[in-house]
Amino acid sequence: MNTLIISSFSCTFEEFEKEITENFFGCLVKDYVSDYEFVKVNDHKAHTLIHITDMNKFGASLESDEAKEFDKRNNCKDIVYTLELIE
Template sequence: MCKAVENNHVVFMNTLIVSTFTCPFESFEKFVADFHQEEGHKYVIEYELIKVNDGKSHLILQVIDHDGFADATSTPEMKEWDKANGYEDTVYSLELID
């Protein structure tokens, strides 16, 4: 999950979001992809969405602007979607272990 970038800096996935929801996984997957295309790409370089089961996922992200990402995912529209789809999450910060 690591890759070298300019100036010998290494970037890596730095955030894990464990999510539960009542909508079908495919609907959640589309929601995540649409959000990334419309807004999330400003704050997230890369992400991987992993299906645990139909109502649970693990989303691993390379977030470059945590404050911007938090703001974008806390809008009234996002909160409305969360409520309508039984969405709950737990967010973890990841650290690379050498």
């Protein structure tokens, strides 16, 4: 499933990018995310396009203690959209 996550955060973009690419995609969801693109919008906002192979596991990872602690520490808010190809 193709998904778009719009994230806003109080940390720097560099801190957010490191956390997302190294810890989240590098460890936490690597078994059920087959591809992603991470795009800086501004210093406190990013868009992430993701291809998820198991939405239930991905949803559970967003609710993990590690993810919740990062969100709380960095005032991170995510808006998640599922995307469909229009032919």
